Amino acid sequence: MSIDERQFYAESQTTKPASLNCPYCRSVETYDLKWLLRKKRERLPGNGDERDRAKFAKALSYMVLLDDKVPCKKCRRPFEISGIKTTAFV
Numbered sequence: 001m002s003i004d005e006r007q008f009y010a011e012s013q014t015t016k017p018a019s020l021n022c023p024y025c026r027s028v029e030t031y032d033l034k035w036l037l038r039k040k041r042e043r044l045p046g047n048g049d050e051r052d053r054a055k056f057a058k059a060l061s062y063m064v065l066l067d068d069k070v071p072c073k074k075c076r077r078p079f080e081i082s083g084i085k086t087t088a089f090v
Helices: 050-058
Strands: 009-021 028-040 062-065 069-071 078-080 087-089
Touching: none
Parallel strands: none
Antiparallel strands: 009 028, 028 062, 062 087, 069 078
8 A cells, every 4th residue: 555645744834925016006015925835754654665765755845835816905906826836845
């Protein structure tokens, strides 16, 4: 039985600032965006076989963007986040 790849990582949430432009009022503001941080564990959990060890060796820590829309701080209209990668390696 193969180990689920989610067991390779310790998950936590974090916020990172990003400068975004509101498409409605054209204001530039800094927003705190929510990210899911998946940090690779130090050791392979449980009883993995050779395929699991190979997958674990190639695994890297990364972050996934959780927010897709943010409300403008000036006009309060929600707009979609664009221009920011949704996945970033740590």
